[in-house]
Amino acid sequence: MSNSAEFVRLLEIGRPPNIQKLFPNSHALLVSGKVIDRAMIAKGGAMTIAANARSTFVVRGALQAAQRANSAIIIEIARSEGGTNAYCPVSLWNMATVVDSICNQLGITIPVAIHADHFGIKKESDIDLARVEIASIFDAGITSIAVDASHMEDDKNLLANIELNACIPGWAGLETEVGEIKGTLGLSTVDDASFLIKGLNAHGICPDWIALNNGSVHGLEASGQGIQVELTADIHRALAPYGTSGAQHGTSGNSSERLRAICKKTATTKANVATALQMVSWGIEVNDDGNAISDASGRFVKIPGEGVSEEMWKQMVSYADDKGWKGGDYKKLNLPFENSLCSQEKEIRDRMCKRVEDFVYNMLVNVFSAEGTADLAKQAILEAGSYDLGSKVGRIEDPADWTKEKIVARAAELDSDKGPEGDFDD
Template sequence: MSNSAEYTKLLEIGRPPNIKKLFPNSKALIVSGKVIDRAMRIKGAAMTMAANGRSTFVIRGALLAAQRANSAIIIEIARSEGGANAYCPVSLWNMATIVDSICNELHITVPVAIHADHYGIKQESDMIMAKVEIPSIFDAGITSIAVDASHMLDDKNLLANIELNSYVPSWAGLETEVGEIKGEQGLSTVDDASFLIKGLNAHGICADWIALNNGSIHGLEASGQGIQVGLTGEIHKALAPYGTSGAQHGTSGNSSERLRAICRETATTKANVATALQMVSWGLEVNDYGNAILDENGNFKKVQGEGVTEEMWQQMVKYADDKGWKGGDYKKLNLPFENRLSGQAKDIRERMCARVEAFIYTMLVDVFSAGDSADIGKAEILKAGSHDLGPKVERIEDPADWTKEKIIARAAELDTDKGPEGDFDD
């Protein structure tokens, strides 16, 4: 396929301008997030994985799985993980280069989007840096972004999204968020989600995805409460006229059956998976939910002969113990150990990636129904004759009803519970 005339045409017209500039001779089909979303919507009752690339091992495994499943896929990193205060070796500025290199090495030909997840705006003063930093990450090859101002009140969230939109290329995939990811507290509602999407629409902004607080959490899901499928479907149905798909955060920790229900009963096309992939690559025992299984002392269980070597795992545990890290804090091992893990024997490195590949392949094909979505994404690029698929819907709302003053007044009338204060980043 990579040498066919059709694929050459896809590389010519399907890659966004920043990607073509960075990688002029590349054979990797890195595309806008819009392409991935459209492929899933057209296939129907399908979503793909937004694989959180906390390490190069996860990225390699994810790309191999997508190629094997012939599935479009998203590789992402959140600002908290790969931004200025990163705890991962993969960053918002090197992720595209890493993905492009691996795609060329492994002959990956499925459409891949490079997503900046949770680009967090927690207060209005954060806008100053965002206006500098967002263009910089697109310069570095990002093709999709989640502008996440959900930490702020509804009016400030909407106004921040509107103000920052001019810094996001019109061709790029766009995600917005309402309600921080807090589990069963501060759940999103039809009213607050509609307020955000309608307000964006009035300003000519068509978000490809909306992320909700629908019961999910980041990191390790221990409560068993999980994603509320009914609530998600209700909100997505209300947003259908605006062409909004769902982005499901905190997918790790939810059973395969619940995730299949999300595919069937909601408009979700993007499912973020982070913690499970990290644990799988290291060789930890996980259940069907992607949760690492703990022993009687509350410690992670390493599977003999899987993932990293037993000696390396002991080094990682000792490092974490010395730092006082437990549970979800193990994510901080990614940065100090990437080079050590890269220095392992080839067979060890390959088995780390193979374990991720197997996990993701099963999710894509048997749970997310994303198999063969790559062909749909490619067809959409050829149909459009461009890397830019445009908005899914045009303006519906009257801009006169969504001035700054009216946005503030409308927000004051919303009856929403945002849940407790705290740091819910992952």
């Protein structure tokens, strides 16, 4: 396929300008996030994995799985993970280069979006720096972004999204968020989600995705509560006229049954998976839900002969112990150990990637129903004749009803009980 006339045409018209400029001779089909969303919609009842690129091993395994499943895929990193205070080796500024290189090396031909997840705005004074950083990450090959100002009040969230939209190319995939991720506390509602999407629409902004607080958590889901499917479906139905798909955060640890329900009963097309992939690559035992298994002392269970070498795992555990890291803090091992992991024998490196590949392949094919969506994504590009698929809908709301003053007044009428502060970062 990589040398076919059709694929050459896809490379010519399907790659956004920043990707063309950065990688003029590449055979990797890096595309806008819009392309991935449209492919899932075209198939119906499907979502793809947004694989969190905490290490190059995860990236490699996820890409191999997507190629095997003939599925479109998203590779992402959050600002907290890969920003200026990164704890991961893959960053917002090198992720596109890493993905492009691996795609060319492995002959990956499925469409891949490069997503800046949770580009967090915690207060209004963050906006000026965000303008500069957003421009810089698109210069570095980002093709999709999640502007996450959900930490702030509803009016400030909306106004921050409006203000920063000028920094985002119109062709790029766009995600917005309402309600911080904090489990069952402060759940998103139809009203607050509609407020955000309607206000954006009035200003000519039509996000491809919205992320909700629908009961998910980041990291390991231990409560058994998990994603609230019916709440998600209700909100998505209310947003249907605005063409907004769902982005599901906190997927790790939710049962396959619940994730299949998200696929079939909601408008979700993007499912973030981070912690499970990290653990799988290291060789940690996980249950069917992707939750890491711990022993009686609370330590993760490492499977002999899987993932990293036994000696390497001892070093990682010792390093974490010295730092006082437990549970979710193990994510901080990614940056200091990336080069050590790369220095292992090829057999070990390969089995790390293979474990991720098998896990992601199963998710894409048997849970997310994403098999075959690579062809649908390619078809969308060819039919549009462009890397820019445009918005799914036009302006519906009257801008006169959504001035700054009216936004503030409308927000004051919403239920302001958002619960305690949530897990904002990743």
